[in-house]
Amino acid sequence: MINKDKALSHLLDLLAVPGPTGQESQVVEAITKKLIAAGCKKAWIKTDDAHKRLGEGFEIGNLIVKLPGTIKGATRIMFSAHMDTVPLCKGAVPMVKGGRIVAKGNTGLGGDDRSGCAAIVTLAETLLKNKIPHPPITLLFPIAEENGLHGSRMVRFKDLGNPAMGFNLDGQEPNEIVIGAMSAVRWQAEIKGISTHAGLEPHKGISAGLIASKAMATIAEKGYFGKIIKGNRVGTSNLGSMRGGETNNQVMDIAVMTGECRSHSPAFLEQIVKVYKTSFEQAAKSVTNDKSKCGKVKFSTISDYRAFRLKKSEPCVKIASKAVEAVDKKPNPLVMDAGLDANNFNEKGLPTVTLGCGSHKFHQLEEYVDIKEFHTACDVLLNIANLSRASA
Structure with missing residues (x-):
């Protein structure tokens, strides 16, 4: 049910929006506009005060969107993807080249993590436009991930609606399920x-x-x-x-x-x-x-x-694995030698896995997004929403 042309359009649009760490206001504006067009009510959308608590150098807080559930008694889940990009992506102009999106010129692309943001926007649009039954869902777009996971560290769970599990988008192949980080x-x-x-x-x-x-x-x-x-x-x-x-x-x-x-x-x-x-x-x-x-x-x-390591029996791991299997891919649970917003979520008690969404060679001039993998990631997210509904 994913409209692949619309999903690709969302990705290209968001890749073109400047948003270095601490300056994510234009990204918030772009994502908000897309979500409202997708059917989100303005009352569901807010930004928190993370930027004020972090101090100077941050212009806006985390973007939080809470979709009401359409299934009685269903447990709230969360999807997240950070908005900021590294300085190398300044002035990025995305273009399609073969089956990839690359940057035109001598910059990084910003697929890390605009591919995750676009996949979540696509998920919301698909659920709302097609009136698909779903549990309560929180969409979180943190600021300031690239220079220290600051946005996710400052987020308050009560502002998120206290979700039971999280699915973070910030990786490569769509069958990757990061269950641990350092x-x-x-x-x-x-x-x-x-x-x-x-x-x-x-x-x-x-x-x-x-x-x-x-x-x-x-x-x-x-x-x-x-x-x-x-x-x-x-x-x-x-x-x-x-x-x-x-x-x-x-x-x-x-x-x-x-x-x-x-x-x-x-x-x-x-x-x-x-x-x-x-x-x-x-x-x-x-x-x-x-x-x-x-x-x-x-x-x-x-x-x-702080490091975390989830058991494969954890509900979010099992749901993510089934969602990957549903697109005929073999789940690849792995432990990453990096830090993710999921580190902060897990440390605070919210079991969260991180999934890939087609971005590769991030923080490099050679960065690209594999379009087929991005579309598969969109399918995986929809499967997660459906599986979460079934397990409610």
């Missing part, structure tokens, strides 16, 4: 040295840049940078940004570095962070000037999101 910690190292004239008295200074370089070299030498494998323990780490220094003839007295560490194991994640902290502290002590003074470092961390 934890992540953001770190920051504030390094302080001593500024002196780099030509006249370099020996009196302490270079924050040298401290930073030694710390990162030590971390890499110990095998704790990039992909980390220590026996059966696995994780990742990355240096994301560096800033410091003002001029070439001044010994750099301040440097600030930020990055992240990830692992499915909370204990191993703690170990990775410890290696970073120790390496920066030791590097600071090792860089001294002519008076034996050494540098200083303030190392701090923030937990971004």
Whole structure:
């Protein structure tokens, strides 16, 4: 019952709307307009105050749409897909090329996660236009996923109508069912040295840049940078940004570095962070000037999101698997080495799986959406709505 031409049109329209993290207002407007045209009442649609609670740099909150159920006693379910795109997608112009949608020009596409948004819009349109019986359904379009899952972290379940299970759209092949994802910690190292004239008295200074370089070299030498494998323990780490220094003839007295560490194991994640902290502290002590003074470092961390692992017996996993089987695909339950809005939902007690919707090579210039896979994902969502109705 999916109108494939309309589904493709929704996707192309949403891909063309700018919406970098923190600036999702135009995406909210576009999705809202489509949902109202599909039959949603304005009273069902709202944005929350997540942007205000997050602070400066966010212009609008999460978009929440609550469709009343048409089946008495049915349990509410949730579909979600984040609205923001990475900076690489700025100015994206989508075009159809063969069986794919690609970006025209030198940008990313934004299929991550506009393909998920378009699939959910298509689901709502299909249910309402065809008057298909369905349980109460919440459609959630979070902000600020790409820079830390902020929108989903700030959402209130009471605003969602307290759904019993969730289906997040943010993946690749439509038969993928992500049942687990890893934890992540953001770190920051504030390094302080001593500024002196780099030509006249370099020996009196302490270079924050040298401290930073030694710390990162030590971390890499110990095998704790990039992909980390220590026996059966696995994780990742990355240096994301560096800033410091003002001029070439001044010994750099301040440097600030930020990055992240990830692992499915909370204990191993703690170990990775410890290696970073120790390496920066030791590097600071090792860089001294002519008076034996050494540098200083303030190392701090923030937990971004926590790992989760759903059992295959979980209702949302079973329903998603049956929905995939109904389109003649073999379900592929997997654990992902990344963070998803589903991390926050599961941590808060809402069992949520993440499904693929045809996006590939996200965060790259080569990003594309496979049109056939996108249409299959739309079918899978409709199957989930039908199966949820049957299990009510």
